[in-house]
Amino acid sequence: MTSPIRVAAVAEAVRGGRSSARAETLAALDRIAAGNPALNAFVTVDGNRALAEAETVDRRIAAGERLPLAGVPVAVKDTIWVAGRRVTQGSRLFADFHAPADAVAVERLRAAGAVILGMANSSEFACKGVTTNPLFGPTRHPQNPDLTPGGSSGGPAVAVAAGLVPLALGTDAGGSSRRPPAHVGAVGFKPSFGAIPYGPGFAEPFTGIAVMAPIAADVADAALMFEALCGPDPRDPDSVAIAAMDGRPPDCLTVACSPRFGLDAPVDDAVRQAVDGAVEALERAGVRIVRRDPTWPDGVTETALMPLQHAGLAALYGEAFRRDPALFDPDIAVQIERGLSLTGAEVAAAQLLGVEVARSLAGYFTGVDLLIGPTTPCVAWPLDRLGPETIGGQAVPPRAHAVFTPLFNHAKVPAISLPCGAGRDGLPVGLQLVAPRGLDHRLLRFAAFTETVLAAGGQGQLG
Template sequence: MRVKAKRFAEDDGGGPCRMTAPHQWTAQECAVRVGQRSTQATEVAVHFIERVTRINPSINALVQFRPDDVLRQAREVDARIDAGEHLPMAGVAVTVKDNLWVEAYTVTQGSRLFKDFVAPRDAWVVQRLRALGAVVLGITNCSEFACKGATDNLVYGTTRHPEDLKRTPGGSSGGAVAALASGLGLLALGTDAGGSVRRPAAHTALVGHKPSQGLVPNPWGFGEPNYGVSVVGLLAKNVADCAWFFDQVGDFDGSDASAPPLPVDWQALQCSLRAPSKDVRIAWSPRLGCGFAIDADIRLAIEQVVDRLASAGWNVAQADPPWGESVSTYPMDALQHAGLHALHGRALQAATTEIDPHLKAQIESGALKSASDRASVLRARDRIQRDLGTFFSNFDLLLCPTVPVIPWDNTSIAPTHVEGRTAGLRDHAVFTPLFNLCGVPACSVPVATVRGFPVGLQIVAPRFQDPLVFAFAGLTERLLARSSTV
């Protein structure tokens, strides 16, 4: 692999630097530089190849990485630009989670059942990224079938938190966030069926956005155990890049059953660069009205940010959505388990030792779910959607924590305690799934550091109000940046 490329000086905070390196650029800056030919896509690719080779072995974030293919893609981008083509995402290095198809790559869903599966085509969103000039840097690790809150599996092993290799970055998009937080790429694709993008983003100081259901098409690929609630999620290092990412990949595709039936105007980037009106009605809900446990220092750190927003003149009131007590047990578990059994129950019988024991338990649980059980859960989902809709008749935005704990030991599926209480397997994940059930946009923005680790504020709005979410996320990011320089 011989490519002559410029040497980028890296500024790691030690002093003046004549030129920042590509992993320190924003995604938009990279696209402009490559598009205007101040640098080439191949030069950017070589830089990221070197970083992956050097950094990835310690964190195990990328599990499929082909330097020759990365260079091939970059050369194609340079050739297209030289031929006069305009590429909005020229040379931007993007990683893809191991449950989204990338043509000719092994894509396993973190499962030995798919260890030899080679994707026959690109996922819709990967196809779009290539058309826009982005470069797929590699495939990132995830928990088996993306159905655990920590990132480890029997195929590739454990992904480690970049700031503490003994801790988890969360899951199931843990490989995506560990890579991006380590400067292995400029954007990352994940999936989010119950917080699998937002929670890992919060644990690694990234912006993670779960779009409104149907706004990022995903009409083909693997069967989805969380049918109707899972979406393609977007990860970036700042709000403007995340909004820009959304603008590039948000679209309508009638072959996606969750696509909105009518055109939706989602000019997110433009909204993210200006503050929303101060007439926006904002609710702050520290426990989501469900009594969810949250470590006291995390709650205090987030409340201080909410207080700062109120002091800056924003109309913030403490209020909880009016849903019933049943939501505190996350009723959709029954559908995930039933979905897993429908997809993989037969394989479990034939290859029981090939499946993660935690996933085996979920699949076996799914076998016990009756039609009446599933119907009851779907009726509960209708009530949850109605209750949140009622809440949004009085408020435009809902603020709540993203995660109630800091990252935990990477040998455990979940933390043992939250707020001093013995924690169940899902108690670290309670603040995110309800918004999947409702199909609404939700974004995690890093707002504080607690015990040396980041925590996130989750910003939620009614369905298709993604631009408002980005606008307020951008406002929050700017407010915190200003206060940190005072």
């Protein structure tokens, strides 16, 4: 894979006059032209519009503005509104849709000096754990084109991991911006629910848990993007202010290690070993680690919560599905059919279970400061499958690869995935760190420390 480009380095060079937003945009367009055909990370690129935006950024810098993301090229997931751009959700229903406005997060990216290069691939309606759709086909893993990066934010994750752009904006309603970065060796940060305003944009099948999610090559770059995007906005009634840095250094935190997050789920040996190695490195560096699983409500599984997504898809697209089922990805069609068959009581039961998940994890965090474990139980798998056939030597259903991320969406807490080693065939493994809701800065600070410890082979020390 191409060496990643650091956001801070680009912004500093543009602000300091050693480069320009136009030059960085031209370079990114060249990288996309060379690398994207084999990957299908970007589905639409508007070079003329991007260059016009870059020239505006250069004029703002010349006028004395100090922009935190000056000239940084960004990929935006093809589900997020970017004014005037074609945004499709990977669906034939929206093949000709052009967004009438920027999402607040995109508006803030522009205000910070970033340049939107284009739209990055997603599964249809962001409702599938691999990145393929009827309009644009599959996004391929940058280390092996026969593998999937997972989904649904596979396009943004691959765009960063392959070095096409230094930064991407994804979404996450069940792990969509943590699992793909874990599979390709990038960093994916799911903020607390409401920390980054959501919309204006498409109606969401899965309401009340989806977030905008920075994807970057390292924690510092993800944090830079988060700082530019966070904070309430009156257009999103769920948006909230989050706590400032609490001032507690990593050696004053109690970090719980949970190899399966308290769930009965198989994990590949190589993934377990990589995560165990990361935890041991943190212990050697002086972090106080305890072994403590979360306790979840009885009967909690991702399957028990999926009626919410299926019912949402049916409510939004059920009529279009009845008119012409062939318009839809067959895997999404199955979900819509399930949603159409659900009773109100079944949907309400799933909603109540999600509330209990949030309460359970909030109680758990009264005893520990952070939680650590695997992002996924496996590494990337073949492109033509919804999931691996086996994990940990056991036959598993197609969504078994996604087991460790969705509950943290329902709990509305921040979670981040960062690389922690390699599994089968040298494929990346992700380490997932989780914090109480609103303590995003605590999580980012500890994640940056963890990244440093792992880069140093576990020899770093707290100070």
